[in-house]
Amino acid sequence: YGILRSDWSSDVCSSDLSYISSLTGVADPSYFALTKDQRYLYAVSENGTDSRVNAFAFNDTTGGLQFLNSIASGGSDPCYITISPKQNYIVTADYSGGSLSVYDLKNDGYLGQLMQYLVFKGKGKNKQRQESSHLHMASFSPDEKYLYATDLGADKIYKFDVHEGDSVLLTTGTPPAFDVEPGSGPRHFTWNSNGSNLYLLNELSGTINIYENRNNILHLKQTAVSDSLLAQGSADIHISPNGKFLYASNRLKGDGIAIFKILRDGTIEKIGYQPTGAHPRNFIICPNGNFLLVACKDVNEIQVYKIDSQSGLLTDINRPISIQMPVCLKFANVSKTK
Numbered sequence: 001y002g003i004l005r006s007d008w009s010s011d012v013c014s015s016d017l018s019y020i021s022s023l024t025g026v027a028d029p030s031y032f033a034l035t036k037d038q039r040y041l042y043a044v045s046e047n048g049t050d051s052r053v054n055a056f057a058f059n060d061t062t063g064g065l066q067f068l069n070s071i072a073s074g075g076s077d078p079c080y081i082t083i084s085p086k087q088n089y090i091v092t093a094d095y096s097g098g099s100l101s102v103y104d105l106k107n108d109g110y111l112g113q114l115m116q117y118l119v120f121k122g123k124g125k126n127k128q129r130q131e132s133s134h135l136h137m138a139s140f141s142p143d144e145k146y147l148y149a150t151d152l153g154a155d156k157i158y159k160f161d162v163h164e165g166d167s168v169l170l171t172t173g174t175p176p177a178f179d180v181e182p183g184s185g186p187r188h189f190t191w192n193s194n195g196s197n198l199y200l201l202n203e204l205s206g207t208i209n210i211y212e213n214r215n216n217i218l219h220l221k222q223t224a225v226s227d228s229l230l231a232q233g234s235a236d237i238h239i240s241p242n243g244k245f246l247y248a249s250n251r252l253k254g255d256g257i258a259i260f261k262i263l264r265d266g267t268i269e270k271i272g273y274q275p276t277g278a279h280p281r282n283f284i285i286c287p288n289g290n291f292l293l294v295a296c297k298d299v300n301e302i303q304v305y306k307i308d309s310q311s312g313l314l315t316d317i318n319r320p321i322s323i324q325m326p327v328c329l330k331f332a333n334v335s336k337t338k
Contacts, residue, residue, distance in 0.1 A: 020063035026054055031328050033081045038332055040109040042090050044078035051078055055111045063334040069110050074101030074117045080137045085144040086164050098133030100149055102169050116168055122154025125183045126204055136187045142195035150186040178218050188237050197266040201237040201248050206230055210267055222267045229253040235281050241289040245312035249280040259312055274314040277301055284329040295326035302326050
């Protein structure tokens with residue numbers, strides 16, 4: 001893990017970039033999440049049957065990380081981790097395990113025990129990529145009442161009711177799942193600000209599904225193309241803070257970011273494509289909406305792009321950040337120290 005500082009409100013953000021801290025000794029970290037109060041960070045180690053979940057204390061004055069504890073993962077190869085709304089649990093999506101794992105959190109930030117382990121049995125029409133269930137993302141709805149999870153292997157979005165004060169966190173929702181077009185491979189999704197629309201990126205088909213959320217039921221309203229090369233490597237998806245633009249990363253062929261305008265009815269219109277370095281598995285948009293940073297894993301760089309607030313298009317500022325195999329980016333507020 002590497003912690004870097006920059007003034008991202010500036011038009012010359014990377015000129016102020018400075019190294020703060022790093023932490024080693026965690027095998028194959030692939031995704032992490034930071035608590036709302038920035039006191040703790042939780043990360044998965046994606047390492048087959050030896051995968052683990054790790055807890056750290058985060059010092060938002062110095063930017064340092066302190067290792068707390070680590071426990072064995074409930075399922076193999078967890079690739080996503082999220083923190084419950086009241087910060088009492090964490091949930092991981094376990095890719096090879098085809099499962100969701102729920103762990104309780106202690107008041108001091110330490111990981112407790114595995115509280116729920118939900119295994120899914122499914123497959124899709126892509127015999128190479130969909131031979132079994134592959135959970136890829138789990139995230140709480142904006143109203144915090146539900147958890148949605150994608151199954152890349154079975155072409156489903158699972159829905160769960162959330163009971164944070166009860167003995168179990170998750171129970172089967174109504175309906176328990178939403179079907180995605182066969183062979184799509186649902187991967188990551190994002191909500192608009194009020195939760196009325198969900199935008200789902202499909203890894204295998206390279207499409208984006210837009211769902212209208214009516215009375216907590218998802219209704220498909222549009223399917224748009226993100227990856228026109230059919231490389232089966234679409235990866236990450238985010239909406240700009242002003243709610244006007246949608247961005248999606250594609251890998252394996254023509255690596256880059258597809259750019260869409262969000263129309264008044266929530267549907268999208270493709271307006272551009274920004275080539276990037278190889279393997280943009282993850283990217284993030286600055287909280288102020290000025291910059292988009294791309295973790296280009298295979299070229300060992302975080303590439304920085306200026307966002308045009310009017311057009312939504314991206315401009316490479318040509319100040320890449322060198323870092324070994326970046327795969328996950330998050331922003332935190334760190335006090336400026338002497």
